[in-house]
Amino acid sequence: MGETKKCALVTGGSRGIGRAICIQLAKDADYxxxxxxxxxxxxxxxxxxxxxxxxxxxxxLPFNVVDAEAVKTTLDTWQENNKEAIIEVIVNNAGIAKDGLFMWMKPEDWSSVLNTSLKGFFNVTNHLIQKLLVNRYGRIINMVSVSGLKGTSGQVNYSAAKGGLISATKALAQEVAKRNVTVNAIAPGFIKTDMTSEMDEKELKKMIPVNRFGEAEEVAHLVSFLISKKASYITGEVIGINGGIYS
Incomplete structure (x- = not known):
């Protein structure tokens, strides 16, 4: 029997905030x-x-979070090949935006955005949570958005997806708290990534009290703290990281 390999899964980890999270966790944690x-x-x-x-x-670990079968098969195969490993941390970061006025919104622009955030959260977390509970320790982080808190014009689909994930965070936190599994959401405002690269930063930063867009690394530091042992008493929270935009 080898030593247990403790792992952290970051969905949508190839770019932007997801990438920053992967790099930061590699620096700060032994995962x-x-x-x-x-x-x-x-x-x-x-x-x-x-x-x-x-x-x-x-x-x-390539898979589409929306495809339940792919999620299950990939994770089960990985576990089979890594019998001594345990996924302790789940960062549900995969998400897409397809902005547009609600009146003109196509059904697929509604469903694809909701499915990536909500079905993605369900598929990945539901499949892995039993192990966290049996292990009596775990950290689940759901990446949401200021849009999910206040609603953003032109983002009815994205706001609905993130709002749903916020409520799911609060409910799940209550179910699993006794087993030392915490569930928190992080709600970024305007962060410099591919997703915001088309935005008029000069114009938008006037709305932001700290007068700039955030860096993906700043979000990653927050994730790093919330998955640590230091954050054991924080659960069911939605933590904004937005430069004061929502204050």
């Missing part, structure tokens, strides 16, 4: 990082290299 991605192999490979550069251990 073996499972970098999940859907289609961008090159970006995922780059994240893997960056994790190795900072001395972390990691591997790529």
């Amino acid at each position: 073996h990082i499972l970098i999940n991605y859907n289609s961008n192999v090159e970006a995922a490979q780059e994240t893997l290299e960056r994790v190795h550069e900072v001395g972390g251990s990691a591997e790529l």
